[in-house]
Amino acid sequence: xxxxxxxxxxxxxxxxxxxxxxxxxxxxxxxxxxxxxxxxxxxxxxxxxxxxxxxxxxxxxxxxxxxxxxxxxxxxxxxxxxxxxxxxxxxxxxxxxxxxxxxxxxxxxxxxxxxxxxxxxxxxxxxxxxxxxxxxxxxxxxxxxxxxxxxxxxxxxxxxxxxxxxxxxxxxxxxxxxxxxxxxxxxxxxxxxxxxxxxxxxxxxxxxxxxxxxxxxxxxxxxxxxxxxx
Amino acid sequence: xxxxxxxxxxxxxxxxxxxxxxxxxxxxxxxxxxxxxxxxxxxxxxxxxxxxxxxxxxxxxxxxxxxxxxxxxxxxxxxxxxxxxxxxxxxxxxxxxxxxxxx
Numbered sequence: 001x002x003x004x005x006x007x008x009x010x011x012x013x014x015x016x017x018x019x020x021x022x023x024x025x026x027x028x029x030x031x032x033x034x035x036x037x038x039x040x041x042x043x044x045x046x047x048x049x050x051x052x053x054x055x056x057x058x059x060x061x062x063x064x065x066x067x068x069x070x071x072x073x074x075x076x077x078x079x080x081x082x083x084x085x086x087x088x089x090x091x092x093x094x095x096x097x098x099x100x101x102x103x104x105x106x107x108x109x110x111x112x113x114x115x116x117x118x119x120x121x122x123x124x125x126x127x128x129x130x131x132x133x134x135x136x137x138x139x140x141x142x143x144x145x146x147x148x149x150x151x152x153x154x155x156x157x158x159x160x161x162x163x164x165x166x167x168x169x170x171x172x173x174x175x176x177x178x179x180x181x182x183x184x185x186x187x188x189x190x191x192x193x194x195x196x197x198x199x200x201x202x203x204x205x206x207x208x209x210x211x212x213x214x215x216x217x218x219x220x221x222x223x224x225x226x227x228x229x230x
Numbered sequence: 231x232x233x234x235x236x237x238x239x240x241x242x243x244x245x246x247x248x249x250x251x252x253x254x255x256x257x258x259x260x261x262x263x264x265x266x267x268x269x270x271x272x273x274x275x276x277x278x279x280x281x282x283x284x285x286x287x288x289x290x291x292x293x294x295x296x297x298x299x300x301x302x303x304x305x306x307x308x309x310x311x312x313x314x315x316x317x318x319x320x321x322x323x324x325x326x327x328x329x330x331x332x333x
Contacts, residue, residue: 026320058243070289085241097252114249119276172298172305173323186274195277203286206283206292218279225271226265
């Protein structure tokens with residue numbers, strides 16, 4: 001993990017916010033480009049210019065935002081859009097539970113830090129002992145929030161100027177990122193089993209459910225950890 | 231309020247609440263050992279699911295096989311060669327872009 005996320009590591013345990021920014025920099029480029037395409041799509045879907053930017057700051061979760069824009073744009077109805085987005089973001093429930101032990105301070109600071117959790121920042125902040133590195137999470141989360149929101153504004157206000165991120169292959173950057181972050185995680189048999197189980201659950205459910213459900217259901221694969229610790 | 235702003239506000243508030251729930255509910259409380267062990271296996275389970283859904287997911291659910299799969303294979307090769315993260319991601323993006331140019 002250290003090799004992947006932090007080429008400047010000086011030793012275990014001492015990471016700074018800047019280390020988090022550095023670790024997230026490559027994926028920040030992709031977040032910026034996809035922010036632009038969200039801004040363009042949202043504006044084309046009739047969301048205007050301000051609402052998509054407000055959404056990027058407050059919701060800060062790409063897949064849910066794309067779902068809302070595409071459903072509203074296709075005339076799919078308000079309730080459908082909201083349900084789809086909430087389903088897509090339900091995975092942050094178990095993710096938040098797993099992160100809780102790594103947070104410090106009064107309730108409002110814990111709640112605020114939790115807003116910087118997205119798949120990418122959470123994955124980058126994983127430590128070898130199964131906890132989260134709060135500094136890496138905040139640094140990575142802030143950089144991604146800035147890139148995502150700036151991209152959205154760029155797309156909503158000046159979208160015609162920018163290339164399509166898919167033609168640049170940037171949509172392939174995300175599965176590769178998650179694979180690279182998964183790699184050091186599967187260091188024993190029970191974690192390998194959890195990974196295989198999560199992938200299998202997602203694969204089986206994908207043809208039958210809307211997006212969002214397979215990822216939430218895949219979190220059940222973490223129960224192999226409870227079974228083994230007996 | 232328009233449908234657009236209602237969706238922005240409702241989805242925003244719901245997401246903020248979902249993200250904050252765990253850290254607020256579990257404040258200063260350590261979960262029992264078996265629950266803790268399960269939570270430590272959440273990262274590999276969810277990351278593997280994200281690899282699958284991000285590489286194969288279609289716009290409206292279901293599977294879509296496209297250049298992302300070639301990109302992922304290139305990323306996996308870079309990983310096997312012990313390339314750093316930036317190179318893994320770049321290899322995936324460049325490969326997918328090239329496949330789209332050729333196809």
